Amino acid sequence: MSYNDYGIGSHPTAxxxxxxxxxxxxxxxxxxxxxxxxLGVGVSRISQKSGEDIGVAYWNKPGTHHIEVKGAIDIGDQVFAAANGTVSVLPAAAGDYVKVGVALEASAEDGDVIEVLPVESGKIVNVAA
Structure with a gap:
């Protein structure tokens, strides 16, 4: 098994x-x-077709991550795991949500990519009914 101390790896896609x-x-x-x-293991670093190798920036990598958003987000908002690998603000609906980090940039709409600082990544936040 190889050793990785820089926080980015390459893996085949499905x-x-x-x-x-x-x-x-x-x-x-x-x-x-x-x-x-x-939460997942990290963030994709490039776009890639199925079966090709892709770069993944692991959560333990020093620094920040650039992540695609679902919906509008303000600077300083806590962001949470959303469908298909995106992030969003904490939903209002009751349930358990996985924290990803804090937004360091704002977004206006679906598909924007913002810088996210991974703070308390993986923490489960419960929204009561």
């Missing part, structure tokens, strides 16, 4: 992956989008 999305590994060890219910 689907087309877009740059700036939270990703995880499937049962075969291939990269797929992380769902809203899980």
């Amino acid at each position: 689907q087309d992956i877009v740059d700036g999305r939270r990703v995880e590994f499937n049962a075969s060890g291939h990269v797929v989008y992380a769902p809203a219910t899980r």
Whole structure:
């Protein structure tokens, strides 16, 4: 097994992956989008077709991550895991949500990519009914 001390790795994809999305590994060890219910292992660093190798910036990498958003986000907002590897502000609906970090940039709409500081990444936040 190799050793990685710089926080970025290369792995094969199981689907087309877009740059700036939270990703995880499937049962075969291939990269797929992380769902809203899980943090994933890191963020995709490039867009890549299924079956190709992709760069993944792991959560333990020093520094920040650039992540695609779902909806408007303000600077300083806490951001949470959303569908297909994106992030969003804390939903109003009751449930458990996975914190990703804090937005260092604002976004106006779906598809924007913002800089996110991974603070308390993986923490579960509950919105009561």
